[in-house]
Amino acid sequence: MMNETLRMITERYSCRAYDGRLPEKEQLEQIAVAAVQSPSAINRQPWLVNVITDKALIDEMDAEGMRILAQADDKAVYERFMERGGRLFYNAPCMFLILKQPGTELDCGIVSENIALAATALGLGNVICGMAGIPLGGENAGIFMQKAGFPEGYEFGMSVLVGYAAGSGSPHEPDLSKIRWIG
Numbered sequence: 001m002m003n004e005t006l007r008m009i010t011e012r013y014s015c016r017a018y019d020g021r022l023p024e025k026e027q028l029e030q031i032a033v034a035a036v037q038s039p040s041a042i043n044r045q046p047w048l049v050n051v052i053t054d055k056a057l058i059d060e061m062d063a064e065g066m067r068i069l070a071q072a073d074d075k076a077v078y079e080r081f082m083e084r085g086g087r088l089f090y091n092a093p094c095m096f097l098i099l100k101q102p103g104t105e106l107d108c109g110i111v112s113e114n115i116a117l118a119a120t121a122l123g124l125g126n127v128i129c130g131m132a133g134i135p136l137g138g139e140n141a142g143i144f145m146q147k148a149g150f151p152e153g154y155e156f157g158m159s160v161l162v163g164y165a166a167g168s169g170s171p172h173e174p175d176l177s178k179i180r181w182i183g
Ligand SMILES: Cc1cc2nc3c(=O)[nH]c(=O)nc-3n(C[C@H](O)[C@H](O)[C@H](O)COP(=O)(O)O)c2cc1C
Pocket: 012, 013, 014, 015, 016, 127, 128, 129, 130, 131, 132, 170, 171, 172
């Protein structure tokens, strides 16, 4: 039988359709604790984890992001999202927004994966979502940063969307040719 943790790693996949139902508070709390359990350089923990469960705010950020993408010179990204249903955040009811101190991308990335694996372990759909940086980086960034609870000194790190999957998905095939044994 496969070890539970290793099984979660093999089962995680990027979920791009949610039914909109908010998971139990207790589940979101467990995921949040897994997030701040992450390792960090010199144990600095240079992050904040804002758990956004205000669906209206998530939808507002979604619409702002799509508006910005629609105005871009290169429409390829906008068109890809239109093909996927026209939603930047796939109707997810919860966004784990990771705020970081400047220059701590790696620490922040580890938090993202802890969140993704914890959500998978609880049977919840999840996707690491860099696109949250679009509404938080456009001309209305200040408004959205204020609504999303950014304190002074923190910037957008990453987001992870979490909720109940609408439909099923599957993990990507691991490319074993990337593994090289030296020695
Ligand atoms: C840093 C980072 C940012 C990502 N941003 C997005 C995103 O904005 N939207 C999205 O749908 N997927 C996003 N993904 C998910 C990747 O597309 C996905 O992990 C990859 O295609 C592999 O598929 P899998 O996660 O299902 O194994 C992101 C992943 C990472 C690591």
